[in-house]
Amino acid sequence: MTSPIWHPFTQHGLREPIPLVTHGKGAALYTDDGRRIVDAISSWWVTTHGHAHPRIMAAIAEQAQRLDQIIFAGWTHQPAEDVARGLLAIMPASLTRVFFSDSGSTSVEVALKMALGHWANRGEARTRIVVMQHSYHGDTVGGMSVGARGVFSAAYAPLLFDVATVPFPAAGCGQETLDALEAVCRTRPAAFIVEPLVLGAGGMLMYGADTLRAMHAICAKHDVLFIADEVMTGWGRTGALLACEQAGIAPDILCLSKGLTGGSLPLAVTMAREDIYASHLSTDRARMFFHSSSYTANPIACAAAVANLAIWREEPVAGRVTALAEAQAERMARLANLPGVANARTLGTIAALDLEVTDAGYLSALAPRLLARFRDADLLLRPLGNTLYVMPPYCIEAGDLDRIYDALADAVAQVRATG
Numbered sequence: 001m002t003s004p005i006w007h008p009f010t011q012h013g014l015r016e017p018i019p020l021v022t023h024g025k026g027a028a029l030y031t032d033d034g035r036r037i038v039d040a041i042s043s044w045w046v047t048t049h050g051h052a053h054p055r056i057m058a059a060i061a062e063q064a065q066r067l068d069q070i071i072f073a074g075w076t077h078q079p080a081e082d083v084a085r086g087l088l089a090i091m092p093a094s095l096t097r098v099f100f101s102d103s104g105s106t107s108v109e110v111a112l113k114m115a116l117g118h119w120a121n122r123g124e125a126r127t128r129i130v131v132m133q134h135s136y137h138g139d140t141v142g143g144m145s146v147g148a149r150g151v152f153s154a155a156y157a158p159l160l161f162d163v164a165t166v167p168f169p170a171a172g173c174g175q176e177t178l179d180a181l182e183a184v185c186r187t188r189p190a191a192f193i194v195e196p197l198v199l200g201a202g203g204m205l206m207y208g209a210d211t212l213r214a215m216h217a218i219c220a221k222h223d224v225l226f227i228a229d230e231v232m233t234g235w236g237r238t239g240a241l242l243a244c245e246q247a248g249i250a251p252d253i254l255c256l257s258k259g260l261t262g263g264s265l266p267l268a269v270t271m272a273r274e275d276i277y278a279s280h281l282s283t284d285r286a287r288m289f290f291h292s293s294s295y296t297a298n299p300i301a302c303a304a305a306v307a308n309l310a311i312w313r314e315e316p317v318a319g320r321v322t323a324l325a326e327a328q329a330e331r332m333a334r335l336a337n338l339p340g341v342a343n344a345r346t347l348g349t350i351a352a353l354d355l356e357v358t359d360a361g362y363l364s365a366l367a368p369r370l371l372a373r374f375r376d377a378d379l380l381l382r383p384l385g386n387t388l389y390v391m392p393p394y395c396i397e398a399g400d401l402d403r404i405y406d407a408l409a410d411a412v413a414q415v416r417a418t419g
Contacts, residue, residue, distance in 0.1 A: 016368065017375070019032075019035070019037070020032045021037075023051075023052070024051030026050040026052075027393045027395055028400070035378050036378060038379050038380065038392075038396075038400045038403055039380045039393065040374075040379055040381045040390050040391070040392050040404045041382055041391050042263065042391050042392060043263065043380070044382075045200065045232050045391055046258040046259060046263030047263035048236065048263055048308075048393060049263075049308070049317070051263075053262055053264070053307075053311070055307045055311060056262045056311075057264070059303045059306060060300055060303060060307075063299055064300055067299045068299065069298055070299065072100065072292070072296040073296075076297075077299050079299050080297040080299070082302070082306045082309075083305045086309035090241065090312070091242070091271060092242075092244070092254070094250045094273055094274075095251075095254055095271040095272060095273060096277070097272045097274065097276070097277040099289070099291075100268070100269055101268045101270065101296060102267060102293055102296070104137075104255065104258060104268055105139055106140065107229075107231060107257050107269065107270045108137045108138050108142060108146070108229055108231070108255055109138075109142040109291070110270040112129065112191070112227075113290075114272055114276055115190045115225045115227065115276075116190055118275075118276045118280070121279045121280055121287050126190040127189075128163070128187070128190060129145075129164070129191055129193060130164045130166065130181065130184050130192040130193070130224070131147070131164070131166075132165070132168055132177075133148065133166065134202035134205055135148055135194070135202060136201035137193060137195075137229050138231075139152070142161075144156060144159075145159075145160040145161045146163055146193050148202060150362075151362060151363055152201075164187075164189060166181045168205060169207040170205075174214075177215070178214050178218065181219075182218050185219060185221070185224050188222065189224055191225035191227050191252075192219050192224055192227065193227040194227070194228065195229050195230075195232070195233060196230060196243035196244050196247070197209065197233060197246065197247075198237075198243065198347055203352075203362075203384050203385065203387045204350060204384065204387055209246045209248075210247075212243075212247040216247065216249040219252075225252045225276075227251060227252065227253045227255065228243075228244050228251035229255045230243060230244065231258055234256050234258070234259060236317065236318070236321040236349065236394065237350055237391065238349075238350065239322070239325050239348030239349070241312075241318075252272070252276065253273070253276065254271040254272075255268070255269075255270055260308065261301060261305045262304065262308040262311065264304045265300065267297075267301040267302065267304070267305055320394040321394055325346070328346050328349060328350075331351070331401065331405040332405075334409075335405065335409060335412065336353070338412050339416055340355060340356050340412050340413075341353050342355070349391060349392070350390075352388065352390070353387070353389075354386055354387050355386045357386050357415065360385060362384060362385040363385065364386045366385070366415065367383045373407075373414070377403075381408075390408070392404070
């Protein structure tokens with residue numbers, strides 16, 4: 001019987017096989033036909049400590065017997081309180097308020113609404129949002145509006161609001177980006193939203209901490225709110241807890257999700273400066289922050305996040321991140337000079353390379369062929385067009401990492417041989 005499920009980012013007309021996964025453990029997934037699949041992309045960048053981490057699973061099971069769900073408007077519960085206080089202990093000190101939501105996209109929607117509400121409540125007509133070329137901030141309407149326009153959003157263009165765009169700071173073009181940001185900030189927009197150091201869905205595009213620091217300084221100079229979308233880059237992915245740490249900056253608004261629960265359950269937060277919270281604080285109910293969802297701060301998801309925070313606090317996670325970053329860099333260096341490889345790059349636990357092909361871009365015909373090749377090799381690798389990347393859980397072992405990079409080398413050779 002054909003499944004009635006409509007899968008995301010899947011063209012069912014191609015009739016590609018969809019494996020049925022029964023369980024996961026560590027850096028591996030297991031299918032109903034007995035295969036062990038190495039999860040080389042952390043199941044869409046969410047799984048940090050590994051699948052079915054015992055401490056997180058125990059916290060979920062315990063909380064499920066106590067409180068499963070409660071309205072969060074005007075009510076609270078201990079797991080949410082513990083998450084908020086745990087975040088304040090490790091995130092930039094200037095971020096004093098924690099607003100819960102349920103995904104990276106919604107954390108961005110919350111950030112945008114916070115920024116607009118802040119200026120509106122202060123009586124200032126500042127509504128323009130500034131974004132970076134090639135960025136991706138989710139698939140909700142606001143998220144698409146502040147992301148790159150193209151195949152992801154073309155059909156939904158009538159829904160999207162206008163933004164100002166600054167160029168991506170490619171090698172040698174950083175000053176162009178800074179000059180463009182300076183010019184648009186003089187017009188007093190509401191906020192600038194950026195993926196710090198790495199643009200994920202845009203093709204794992206990387207830029208330097210100096211540029212990130214300079215962009216933050218420009219926004220501060222013109223009193224433009226700086227929103228850091230660390231949904232993917234947070235929780236150690238770039239080698240530090242936050243990518244912003246590498247630039248020595250603290251955003252005005254911070255979006256977190258994915259690794260917040262170790263990748264076990266959907267949960268997100270948007271953290272903000274005290275003055276942004278204060279601009280919504282009033283005896284006038286019309287000035288409250290109008291955003292929520294039914295499952296805001298779900299207690300079970302929050303319990304998973306509490307366990308994740310304890311793992312970061314009590315276990316040598318930073319050492320695991322460093323070890324994986326070194327292992328990725330060493331292996332990627334071996335591929336960097338292969339014929340047909342361009343722009344081999346690493347940052348923390350993220351590694352990527354581009355295949356030199358004429359059919360480039362997200363809809364490259366090469367991507368489905370490579371996806372099938374990796375699937376047949378029992379690897380979960382999902383190319384971004386002609387870009388291949390590796391972003392595994394921090395617990396991955398050397399043997400599995402070698403399997404991944406051997407498969408990448410084979411794919412490079414095959415692509416070059418067949419054109």
